[in-house]
Amino acid sequence: MVKNFTLRALALMFISSxxxxxxxxxxxxxxxxxxxxxxxxxxxxxxxxxxxxxxxNDAGGVNGQMIELIHYDTGASPKKAVTxxxxxxxxxxxxxxIGPSTSGETMAILKFVKKAKIPLISMAGAVAIIxxxxxxxxxxxxxxxxxxxxxxxxxxxxxxxxxxxxSGSGGFGKSMRxxxxxxxxxxxxxIVADETYGKKDSDMTSQLLKIKNNKDVQVVLNPGFGxxxxxxxxxxxxxxxxxxxxQSHGVASKKYIEIAGKSSEGVRVVxxxxxxxxxxxxxxxxxxxxxxxxxxxxxxxxxxxxSFGGHAYDSLYIxxxxxxxxxSTNPMKIRDEIxxxxxxxxxxxVVNLSPTDxxxxxxxxxxxxxxxxNGDWTIVK
Amino acid sequence: MLKKxxxxxxxxxxxxxxxxxxxxxENDFYYEIAIxxxxxxxxxxxxxxxxGYAGQVSLGHGAFAxxxxxxxxxxxxxxxxxxxxxxxxxxxxxxxxxxLISKPILKLKGHYLxxxxxxxxxxxxxxxxxxxxxxGGSDGMSVDSFVVFGYEFSDxxxxxxxxxxxxxxxxxxxxxxINSPFGRLLRSIHDSEKAANSVGIDVSYYKSIVxxxxxxxxxxxxxxxxxxxxxxxxxxxxxxxxxxLVVMVVLGGLGRVYGALFGAVILTVLPQLLTSFExxxxxxxGCIIIAVMIFMPKGIASLFDNIxxxxxxxxxxx
Numbered sequence: 007m008v009k010n011f012t013l014r015a016l017a018l019m020f021i022s023s024x025x026x027x028x029x030x031x032x033x034x035x036x037x038x039x040x041x042x043x044x045x046x047x048x049x050x051x052x053x054x055x056x057x058x059x060x061x062x063n064d065a066g067g068v069n070g071q072m073i074e075l076i077h078y079d080t081g082a083s084p085k086k087a088v089t090x091x092x093x094x095x096x097x098x099x100x101x102x103x104i105g106p107s108t109s110g111e112t113m114a115i116l117k118f119v120k121k122a123k124i125p126l127i128s129m130a131g132a133v134a135i136i137x138x139x140x141x142x143x144x145x146x147x148x149x150x151x152x153x154x155x156x157x158x159x160x161x162x163x164x165x166x167x168x169x170x171x172x173s174g175s176g177g178f179g180k181s182m183r184x185x186x187x188x189x190x191x192x193x194x195x196x197i198v199a200d201e202t203y204g205k206k207d208s209d210m211t212s213q214l215l216k217i218k219n220n221k222d223v224q225v226v227l228n229p230g231f232g233x234x235x236x237x238x239x240x241x242x243x244x245x246x247x248x249x250x251x252x253q254s255h256g257v258a259s260k261k262y263i264e265i266a267g268k269s270s271e272g273v274r275v276v277x278x279x280x281x282x283x284x285x286x287x288x289x290x291x292x293x294x295x296x297x298x299x300x301x302x303x304x305x306x307x308x309x310x311x312x313s314f315g316g317h318a319y320d321s322l323y324i325x326x327x328x329x330x331x332x333x334s335t336n337p338m339k340i341r342d343e344i345x346x347x348x349x350x351x352x353x354x355x356v357v358n359l360s361p362t363d364x365x366x367x368x369x370x371x372x373x374x375x376x377x378x379x380n381g382d383w384t385i386v387k
Numbered sequence: 388m389l390k391k392x393x394x395x396x397x398x399x400x401x402x403x404x405x406x407x408x409x410x411x412x413e414n415d416f417y418y419e420i421a422i423x424x425x426x427x428x429x430x431x432x433x434x435x436x437x438x439g440y441a442g443q444v445s446l447g448h449g450a451f452a453x454x455x456x457x458x459x460x461x462x463x464x465x466x467x468x469x470x471x472x473x474x475x476x477x478x479x480x481x482x483x484x485x486x487l488i489s490k491p492i493l494k495l496k497g498h499y500l501x502x503x504x505x506x507x508x509x510x511x512x513x514x515x516x517x518x519x520x521x522x523g524g525s526d527g528m529s530v531d532s533f534v535v536f537g538y539e540f541s542d543x544x545x546x547x548x549x550x551x552x553x554x555x556x557x558x559x560x561x562x563x564x565i566n567s568p569f570g571r572l573l574r575s576i577h578d579s580e581k582a583a584n585s586v587g588i589d590v591s592y593y594k595s596i597v598x599x600x601x602x603x604x605x606x607x608x609x610x611x612x613x614x615x616x617x618x619x620x621x622x623x624x625x626x627x628x629x630x631x632l633v634v635m636v637v638l639g640g641l642g643r644v645y646g647a648l649f650g651a652v653i654l655t656v657l658p659q660l661l662t663s664f665e666x667x668x669x670x671x672x673g674c675i676i677i678a679v680m681i682f683m684p685k686g687i688a689s690l691f692d693n694i695x696x697x698x699x700x701x702x703x704x705x
Contacts, residue, residue: 041669078662084527084620089419093659096416110526114618117529132526180525 031074032067032335034059034325035100037090037115038129038318039107042081043176046231047107050315051129052077053307055104058322068329076100080111087111088118095122101335102328102344104321105129107314109181116143125328125341127321129314132181136364144344144364146324146357147317148278148372150178150229153255154186156276156373157227158193160386166225166250170199170217172210172238174230178256182229198222203234210234210241218247225249231256236265243269250274255373260310263381274386275376278313280353282376282383292351292371299353316353324350324357394562398555405551409544418543420656422615425550426608428651429557431635432644433604438633439642440565441597442577443493444501447508448605448632453624454511455481455606456613461521463614464531471535474610478603485602489595508629515621527620530613546615553611554648557604561644573597577642638679640686649687 036055039048059075067073076098078090087106094100095118102125106112109132116135119126119142128135128145136145161169169190173183179202190197199220201213217223226249228238235257242251251273253262258277263270279286283296299319300311327350328343329335347366350357355371375386412418434448455477462473492503515522522528533540540546564570572593575583580590613619622628631654639650657675661668683689 079668083622084618085616085622088616088618089423089659092419093416096414096419110620113526113529114616114620117617176525 031072032329033074033076033098033100034322035094035098035103035105036075036077036318037080037087037094037103037105037107037111038077039082039111040077040079042083044082044108046312047129047314048079048082050303050307050312051105051107051318052079054303054315054318055322057302057306058319062326068326069333071335073326080106082108082111084111084114088114091115091118095119095124100124101337102127102325102340104318104325109135112145116140119143123341124337125325125344127324127344129317129321131178133185139362139364142341144324144359146320146352146354146365146367148255148354148367149185149365150182150254151185151189152367152373153182153276154189155193156375157186157252157254158189158195160252160274160276160375161195161225162193164225164250167195168198168222168224169195170201170220170223170226170249171197172199172201172203172213172217172226172228174205174228174232174234174256175202176205176230176232178254179230179234182254182256186227186229196222203230203238205232205234207234208237210238211245214238214241214245214247218245223249225252227252227254229254229256233265236262239266239273240269252276255313258376259312263378263383270378270381273378275378275383276373277376277383278316278354278372279374280311280313280316282374282385283311285383285385287385290371291356292353295351296353313354320350320352320354320357323352394559394566397562398559401558402551402555405555409547415543418547420659422543422546422550423612424652424655425554426612426615427632427635427655428554428648429550429608430605430632431639431647431651432557432561433601433608434632435636435639435641435644435647436561436565436573437597437601438636439640439646440570440573440577441594443594443598444497444633445504445598445601446501446626446629446633447504447506447511448601449626449628449630450508450511450624451481451485451602452605452609452612452632453515453619453621453628455602456609456619456623457515457522459606459610460528460530460613460619464528465521469535470531470533470614474607477610478606481606482599482603485599486595489598490591493591493594493598505626505629508624509626512621512624512626515624522621525621527618527622530617530619532617533611533614540614550611553607558644558648565644569593634676638676638686640688643686643688645691646686646688653687 038052039045040052055075059073063072076094080086080090094103104127107129109130112128112130112135123142126143129147131147131150133149133151136143171183173179187197199217201216203210203213217226228235235253253273253275255277258275258281280296280300283300286293299316303311303315324344324347328340332339332343345359345361347357347359355367357366359366376383377386430452434445437443437445458477458480459473462468462476463470488507492500495503516525572588576590576593584590635650635654636647638654640646657672661671664671679687
């Protein structure tokens with residue numbers, strides 16, 4: 007009996023997974039890391055996509071057709087990303103793909119997107135995704151190189167030339183460390199110390215002591231995300247290191263200030279504008295969009311907005327606008343229209359795409375410098 | 388004990404099934420899943436020989452497959468060697484390496500052996516992640532296409548045929564191996580090492596041989612997977628991949644060649660079927676595995692034992 011039941015249950019699941027939704031929808035695929043080590047990216051991305059697809063459909067869809075969001079969770083595994091990409095292309099026959107959330111996954115699927123001639127807007131950070139330009143691949147997320155450039159420019163302004171790095175050893179920290187080392191010479195900045203810490207380390211005192219005892223160091227930058235930077239910040243204050251501390255866009259959420267507490271006073275953080283959408287100058291072109299997104303996200307999901315969901319918002323609307331302009335769901339035509347996107351005001355900034363620029367985000371609008379004062383963000387002019 | 392003709396009948400049946408299945412494939416994605424299942428099955432068959440027949444646990448097989456794949460990929464993509472030659476070199480290196488490793492670690496038993504293989508697996512995956520100039524670091528590297536004697540394996544059908552042939556051959560070889568004196572010898576080690584020792588079997592030597600065989604198969608399958616997907620990342624060698632392989636063995640049925648096949652196919656296909664559960668995917672997946680292990684503790688392959696047994700009973704009673 008029991009065995010029979012198991013078999014029946016299996017059969018039922020098999021069938022239910024093949025139920026096909028109505029045919030006249032526009033299928034947009036999404037590959038996000040909603041669970042696993044990169045869920046801090048994938049979770050807000052997926053929530054945003056689902057929320058706004060519903061919103062678009064409630065308002066009548068695009069060109070009279072409803073949007074169907076087909077999404078798969080990769081758990082940040084490039085292997086799964088490849089399988090799901092093939093599934094989206096061959097089985098689901100989507101007209102465009104949003105994602106994946108991480109750079110490794112994106113690099114893994116580029117080949118298949120190219121072969122299938124389906125436009126892809128990646129939500130990952132690495133420069134390599136759009137440099138060199140690939141016909142079907144776009145990305146509107148500010149790169150880690152931009153974050154580095156922003157930090158370096160700020161250092162130059164303050165006449166600090168000797169930088170110490172203390173980076174997380176995860177993909178994010180590693181990639182940003184590499185980019186920062188690459189752009190530093192352009193700004194006349196010397197990297198005088200280069201420390202790293204593990205993903206699960208709970209104390210960074212020894213690395214920071216080395217930096218403290220290094221007489222050349224004038225300023226410290228900490229590329230990393232998650233709890234690491236908060237621990238670095240706390241240790242930094244405990245060791246009474248007097249140099250200014252810079253944090254990456256990986257910590258640009260209120261949670262960081264909550265965890266690091268008082269020790270975060272005076273820390274500078276390079277961040278995408280959406281985090282402080284309400285404090286932005288009215289002259290900032292995308293303030294309205296960013297603020298509307300922030301408010302809507304925080305109201306709907308009852309949690310702090312992060313910049314990552316914003317990537318999903320921008321990717322979705324760039325594709326939807328392209329479909330509107332193309333008046334067609336032909337992937338080729340959608341691709342052409344995505345490439346013609348001009349003056350798109352997104353959460354991440356203003357986007358101008360062209361055949362030679364598949365990022366199209368300006369450093370000035372893409373990243374801003376914040377300083378933590380009295381437990382809140384202040385924009386550094 | 389299986390008779391010779393029985394094995395041949397099974398092999399013919401399997402070949403026919405593998406030939407018929409593609410007619411039900413609606414698109415390339417089905418091929419993709421079939422190919423992934425078969426490549427996983429290859430590794431799992433090898434691992435099953437080690438776990439199910441020789442009774443040695445390995446929590447590092449994902450890492451061995453990953454390292455083997457990386458060696459093939461680096462040789463062919465970075466150094467421009469012929470893919471077939473690079474797989475051959477990789478197999479040789481991995482065979483030697485696993486033989487060396489097997490000597491000290493297979494002296495361990497039970498949890499200690501599991502710990503040792505786990506440790507080696509983690510070391511391999513860390514090395515692959517850190518040696519960025521060779522491996523591309525955590526973001527992985529892309530792989531050149533698989534060209535053999537001027538023929539480029541580019542479409543799924545070609546890969547399907549290649550994997551199917553390899554799978555049938557491997558199963559045939561294993562069935563014969565298991566039903567040979569060597570196979571009986573392995574089972575004697577599995578049941579009691581002391582007893583095996585007392586009748587003059589060089590236990591540690593045979594354990595090493597089995598370990599090497601399973602690592603070699605893992606290397607071949609891992610390398611082919613890398614060429615097939617055109618991309619490789621250290622995740623291939625991660626601890627979770629090793630665990631996944633062990634789960635395939637146990638779920639399918641320890642000590643059964645076809646169990647390995649079922650385990651691999653089901654664990655490759657199931658996640659794809661469960662995507663419709665969205666947020667509850669992992670939960671449902673877990674429940675299914677738990678259910679299988681509760682109701683079929685000897686693995687899915689035991690289902691067929693029961694059917695066979697019933698038939699025998701029926702024929703006996705009638």
